[in-house]
Amino acid sequence: MKQYLTFFLLLLTLPTLAQTSALRGRVLDQKGQPVPFANVGLPALQQGAAADENGRFTVADLPAGPQQVQVSAVGYTTANQTVTLPLAQPLTVRLQSTESTLGEVVVTGVSRSTEIRRSPVPIAALTGREIRLNANGNAIDAAARGVPGLAAVTTGPNISKPFIRGLGYNRVLTMFNGLRQEGQQWGDEHGIEVDGYGLDRVEVVKGPSSLLYGSDAVAGVVNLLPALPTGPNGELHGEALAEYQSVNGLVGNSLAFNYQKNGFQTSLRGSHRLARDYRNAVDGLVYNTGFRELNLTGMVGVRKEWGR
The missing domain is CATH 2.60.40.1120 (Carboxypeptidase-like, regulatory domain)
Known part of the structure; x- marks a missing residue:
């Protein structure tokens, strides 16, 4: 009797077992x-x-x-x-593979990139071409002409300090390629120690940024990014720039060379600017407004994908 009962129960469970399967x-x-x-x-x-x-x-x-x-x-x-x-x-x-289109990305000097559309603080960017199209005495003057909300306080044709919404000096952090430029914060006669001809981009973060940049970024951040070597591998590229301003007779020249191959990058730039004291209709010759600027910069680096 027990054998018949076991056989009967087995017949009842077979349909249930047949209803499930695996997808491989x-x-x-x-x-x-x-x-x-x-x-x-x-x-x-x-x-x-x-x-x-x-x-x-x-x-x-x-x-x-x-x-x-x-x-x-x-x-x-x-x-x-x-x-x-x-x-x-x-x-x-x-x-089938597909291509993804990303939105505009601003590469900043911190440890991450910031997308303009989703950033909680306003960010403005100025390209190197726009900097050169604006007649200026230095990089800060050029940025003030092209970025709304950024102003410059000058104590001469070549000395300008960034001001954001009325705050400046040690309330605005100025960086060059992510490195702090603090020499201009304390004295009126100390300007930004950066070659304006070698800039590829200027990024301005307007608003308190103390969490990302430190306590001295109460008003905002001005990040000056240099131009990196570009072009095909194994080819030496050069750039020559010349500038003239009739107000003070400013003559500027800059010569740069860059080379890259298999991730190795190197660049060299020399710049010189010379201006005389300018004149105006009221005072005539304005003394101590002339200046001479000489810059020599170089870079050697390796750019590869690490950890793969």
């Missing part, structure tokens, strides 16, 4: 290469699994019948496919 397969790209760690899901059942480093996946305990399978991965278009479970052989899903 592999995720490949259009070239037949595996797509590691792709997401495989069945939205109707709210079940899924992640593929391994070889693109293989297994989703267990699925009911028999037609099911909608959704496969997605970063950098690929999401694929949807209808299958009928159980399958006679493993499922193969091919994903």
